Amino acid sequence: MLRLLHLSDAHLGAAHPELGPAGTRQRERQWDALERALGLAVSERCALVIVAGDLFATNAQPRRAVERAGRALARAVSAGVTVALLPGDSDADGPSSAYRTWDLAALGGVSDADRLHVLDPHRPPLVLPALDVAIRAYVVEEGSSIDETLVAPRDEDEPGVRWKVGVAHVPEGAAPPSDAALAASGLDYLALGGSMTLRSAGGGAGSFGDPGPIESMSAAGDVGHALLVTIDERARDLVRVEARAVGRTRRLRLELPATDFADEAALAGHLAALGDPDLACDVRLTGLRGPELRIDEAALEARLGPGFFHLRIVDAATASPPPPPEPVPESIAGAFVRDVGSRMAAAVAEGRTADARELGEELEWGTRLLAASTGMPV
Numbered sequence: 001m002l003r004l005l006h007l008s009d010a011h012l013g014a015a016h017p018e019l020g021p022a023g024t025r026q027r028e029r030q031w032d033a034l035e036r037a038l039g040l041a042v043s044e045r046c047a048l049v050i051v052a053g054d055l056f057a058t059n060a061q062p063r064r065a066v067e068r069a070g071r072a073l074a075r076a077v078s079a080g081v082t083v084a085l086l087p088g089d090s091d092a093d094g095p096s097s098a099y100r101t102w103d104l105a106a107l108g109g110v111s112d113a114d115r116l117h118v119l120d121p122h123r124p125p126l127v128l129p130a131l132d133v134a135i136r137a138y139v140v141e142e143g144s145s146i147d148e149t150l151v152a153p154r155d156e157d158e159p160g161v162r163w164k165v166g167v168a169h170v171p172e173g174a175a176p177p178s179d180a181a182l183a184a185s186g187l188d189y190l191a192l193g194g195s196m197t198l199r200s201a202g203g204g205a206g207s208f209g210d211p212g213p214i215e216s217m218s219a220a221g222d223v224g225h226a227l228l229v230t231i232d233e234r235a236r237d238l239v240r241v242e243a244r245a246v247g248r249t250r251r252l253r254l255e256l257p258a259t260d261f262a263d264e265a266a267l268a269g270h271l272a273a274l275g276d277p278d279l280a281c282d283v284r285l286t287g288l289r290g291p292e293l294r295i296d297e298a299a300l301e302a303r304l305g306p307g308f309f310h311l312r313i314v315d316a317a318t319a320s321p322p323p324p325p326e327p328v329p330e331s332i333a334g335a336f337v338r339d340v341g342s343r344m345a346a347a348v349a350e351g352r353t354a355d356a357r358e359l360g361e362e363l364e365w366g367t368r369l370l371a372a373s374t375g376m377p378v
Contacts (some may be wrong), residue, residue, distance in 0.1 A: 002133060002163050004048040005041040006227040007246075008193025008288040009213035011090060013065055014057035021281060022310040026215065026280075029248055032070065033214040037226040038076040044228055047131050049081055052193030052210070053088025053169030061091075063107065069365075070108015077115045082128060084135050084226030086119045087167040088194060094119065096366050120168060124251045125158050136170035136187070137253035146192070147181035148169050163231055169194040176363050179206040181214030188231050189239055201239035215247040216280075223247040223278075249309055255281045258317035267293070268300060282312045289317040291364070318344075318355060319360035333370045340366065 012030055016023035041049045055069060072084050085104075087093040094100075096342045117126055121139035128135070138149050138159075144167060158164060158288065166187045174195055182190060183206060190208035196218060202210035207229075214224040224247025230236030252274075261267040267285070274281060295315040305311045340363045347356035 001233055002048070002188075003046045004050060004165070004189075004229050004231075005016075005037065005044065005046045006050045006191045006209055006211060006229055007034075007037045007214055008052040008169070008191075008211055009054045009196065009217070010051070010215075011054055011057040011213060011217060012069060012377060013061060013215075019310045020312075022280065025309070026249060030215045030364065031072075033224050033247045034069070034072055034255055037214055038072055038081075040226060040228070040244055040246065041076055041081050042079040043164050046081060046228070048133065048165075049076060049083045050135070050165070050191045051083070051085040052167050052191045053084060053086050054192045054193060055088075056091040056098055059091050059094075059096050059098045059101070061102070064103065066098060066102040066104060067107045068111065070104045070106075072108070073104070073116060074108040074110045077110050080119075082115045082131065084117045084119055084126060084167065086121075086137055086167045086169060089171075093312040121168075125164075127158055127161060129161075132162040134161045134164050136164065136166045137324060138166060138168050140168055140174070146174060146177045150157045150177060150181040150185040150187075150190075163188045166190040168192055172196045176201075176210075177208055178262065182206040182208060189229055189241075191227075191229075198222070198243060200241040200243065202239045203257045204228075207239035209241045209243060211243065213247070216251045218251060220324070221369065223250055248278045249280055250278055251277070251282075255282075255284045257287045258285050258293060259287055261285075261293055262290065263292045264295055264300065267295065268304060271300075271304050271311075271313075272307060275304065277307070279308050280310040281308055282314075284314045285317045287317055288320045288360075290320055293317070307325055316357070318348070318353065318357040319364050328370070333367065335364065336366055336370065 002304040010030055014027060016026045019026055065355040073074060076083060091098055101193060105113045119126060119137035121137040126135040140146055142147050164187050166185060166298060170192055172195060176199060177190060192208060192210035195210045196212055198212040201207060211225045211227045214226060216224055223245050225243045226246050228242045228244050279321050297313045297315055301311050301313050329357045341357055344356055344359035344363060347359055
């Protein structure tokens with residue numbers, strides 16, 4: 001039986017400007033998720049860890065970051081785990097690659113360098129006799145698909161090994177491999193990274209997985225995962241793929257109709273009920289809002305933010321126009337309302353939200369000023 005842990009897209013060192021001050025904490029959470037994933041490999045007695053690309057967010061890594069990653073991997077190696085790591089697109093192989101600038105194994109103090117391998121898709125498969133496994137690294141060329149890559153002719157074979165595992169980093173959003181391409185590849189399991197989506201298919205021929213990032217990176221993402229893969233002695237007939245949570249942060253993007261809330265207190269109560277110290281929440285208020293709904297985004301974020309990992313509120317709602325006035329047709333108020341009201345309706349119809357919002361406020365405050373200063377019916 002071969003038992004391996006498959007992880008991808010750690011993106012260590014990512015800046016996360018979208019999270020503001022919480023970005024620093026999110027970077028630490030990514031390191032923590034890596035530690036948990038590697039600890040899971042040890043506790044589950046995995047023989048192999050596969051990192052399917054983008055261990056680092058960029059190739060411009062300081063020495064201390066590479067040392068820290070190396071130490072984390074070294075702890076798994078010292079427990080008897082072999083690690084095979086594929087560069088992705090964020091930390092792509094090349095002259096300026098972090099894996100060429102720094103010696104990951106040496107900086108991390110890896111006790112057995114034969115147990116830590118940086119894979120190269122342009123070289124022959126990595127054969128690990130002690131594990132009875134061969135690891136093929138694939139590169140998905142621009143404009144190509146994982147299916148085309150899997151079925152392309154290969155010059156080399158891996159005779160005499162029981163299991164064959166493939167590793168590839170694909171573009172974000174790429175289609176999953178087809179059953180036919182997986183069967184043609186002869187692989188027992190294909191470890192993917194890069195799609196930024198948790199997905200897998202196990203059970204036999206056609207087994208593959210992509211764990212997505214180990215900590216949530218998308219605007220609407222669940223906690224990060226690693227995949228625990230078990231290949232039975234009977235190989236292709238029995239492959240089990242289990243998702244295990246290793247991250248903490250969840251991300252949620254909400255678009256809330258302003259008509260759902262009578263005032264700021266109602267909105268605050270709704271958001272407070274969602275509070276979770278592991279939730280990064282982006283809230284956008286949309287549509288038309290009534291005259292009683294006045295939002296101070298900064299004050300609301302400051303008040304509710306401690307209940308979240310990160311909270312951002314954007315008021316993109318447009319002020320509802322006042323009830324239709326009944327001014328004298330020739331009055332200043334009548335001409336003003338007709339002019340601004342028609343421009344506001346056109347902006348709404350054309351999807352110019354910012355213009356519609358500004359015109360709505362102009363209409364509301366203009367009619368109030370006219371009524372206060374002239375006494376005209378508005």
